[in-house]
Amino acid sequence: MDKKKINLSLTLIAILVGFMIAIQFQTMKKPVERDTRDVWQLREALLQEKELQSNLLSEIRSNEEKLSAYESKRKQSKEQALKDTLQELKMEAGLTExxxxxxxxxxxxxxxxxxxxxxxxxxxxxxxxxxxxxxxxxxxxxxxxxxxxxxxxxxxxxxxxxxxxxxxxxxxxxxxxxxxxxxxxxxxxxxxxxxxxxxxxxxxxxxxxxxxxxxxxxxxxxPAYDHSIRIKYMEPIKEGGGS
Amino acid sequence: MWLPVMGLVIGIILGLLTEIRIPEEYSNYLSIAVLAAFDTLFGGIRAYLQNIYDEKVFVSGFFFNIMLAASLAFLGVHLGVDLYLAAVFAFGVRLFQNIAVIRRILLTKWTTNKEKIEKS
Incomplete structure (x- = not known):
């Protein structure tokens, strides 16, 4: 039997096994860290965390306010745009003075x-x-x-x-x-x-x-056209409609 | 004979240095794969000492055992039965047997060597 060859394959597999063992070992090894803080330190930490929380909350609130402001602005502008368009169309149709x-x-x-x-x-x-x-x-x-x-x-x-x-x-x-x-x-x-x-x-x-x-x-x-415009045969175009 | 041991040490060092961690839920699979690998490794050493070592058997056995163990664990998880225990049991028993055989072979070798030295 070729001894060198045996050793080579054995070595390779041994490396593989060692690798697996190491990974398993590391995975299983949990961080061991004891909490040694006393009551006052804990209270301080709690205070810090609470401060952080309140900061975050105020940030959230301001962001929400901004969001709602933007939203209302957007709505208004939409409305305004619609009104403008309507006015334009009315003017074109002859309904305005x-x-x-x-x-x-x-x-x-x-x-x-x-x-x-x-x-x-x-x-x-x-x-x-x-x-x-x-x-x-x-x-x-x-x-x-x-x-x-x-x-x-x-x-x-x-x-x-x-x-x-x-x-x-x-x-x-x-x-x-x-x-x-x-x-x-x-x-x-x-x-x-x-x-x-x-x-x-x-x-x-x-x-x-x-x-x-x-x-x-x-x-x-x-003057404006003072009768109502009757539309009998017009239909709005269906969105994406072919014919 | 020292080369495989060196390999094992190198592998462990490599594994520790890379600091790879697998997720908790997969550690079951890895543990059983490690067990299978151990079993095959010791089986190989035993066969080597008994002079019936076959490389093909060894290498194929290594990978096949690992895969079988992992798939057994997988099946167990999905069936709700701790099937990996079967693999643990089988490999554990074989591990002990193999180590026992290796110990005996080494013991007999040692004793014969001692007798030889005493005779001479």
Whole structure:
């Protein structure tokens, strides 16, 4: 038998066994430390620990206070953001009164054109109004009120029994004032100039109506839309919805 | 013959120096593994003295015994039966037997050596 080889394997296994024994020994060996403090020392230690505890408690309290402060701030800011958004949306939908730069347009009958015996034109046809409105929108008018009636996206202008109605509001007597609001003075001026040279004037004139476009006005007040907006066919988009 | 003893000492020193501690709940397994290792070691020494030492048997027995003991302890823990006691018993008995055999062999060797010296 190869003695050297035997010794080698035996030695290796012996090392392994020794290692295991040492680990087991260490694991089993528990720290032996006797508590030799007397009552006063114990009391002192207790006092220290209590102080530490009270410190920790006060720290916790301050942190909680901070947390609640942050929380309330966050809530408020959320609310504020929501309110802002709501306000913005309302403004866009035409539910708020707007005061800002803009122009006013007067529609009045042409007195020179009045013929004896012929009835006086005192109705603006809805087609004319629609064309005017389209033209205004084309020239970047933001807010429009016709005879104190705010027009929004769903506004209908139609002829009912010979009367021109805007969302149920009857345009009765001439002259009629149309208020147009824009974003700033510059665009108000531009709009005024564009309306002055537009064909709308001619179109109105063929119906014996005169369009007087004012210059840019820094503050005109456009009333809010005062009916409720009925939404029949709109639905909110489902979150993550495909189609 | 001194080399294995040296190895044992080296292993113990190494183990103490590394300061490895295993968790309390696993110390059962290690203790039984140590017992199995001891048993195999003494079995190997006995076989060596009786000149029937086989390295393969020795090495495979070492690892197999350790694993068997550990798995027995594991099974015991999970069955709620202290099965590791069986291993402790078996290894303990074998340990005593092996040590007894080693003692006798050494005694006879010693006495024959003494007789030889007296004769000469």
């Amino acid at each position: 707007i005061s800002g730069p803009g122009i006013t347009i007067q529609i009045e009958p042409v007195m020179e054109d009045v013929q004896l015996g012929a009835p006086l034109t005192n109705v603006v046809s809805p087609e004319l109004l629609k064309r005017l409105l389209n033209e205004l929108n084309m020239y970047e008018a933001k807010y429009v009120a016709i005879d104190g009636q705010r027009t929004i996206n769903t506004t209908v202008i139609r002829d009912i029994n010979g009367e021109t109605k805007i969302d149920g509001h009857t345009l009765k007597s001439l002259p009629i004032e149309i208020k147009v609001g824009v974003d700033d003075m510059k665009s108000a001026e531009k709009l005024s100039n564009q309306m002055k040279v537009s064909k709308a004037g001619d179109e109105f004139f063929t119906e014996s109506l005169r369009l007087t476009v004012s210059g840019p006005n820094p503050t005109i007040i456009i």
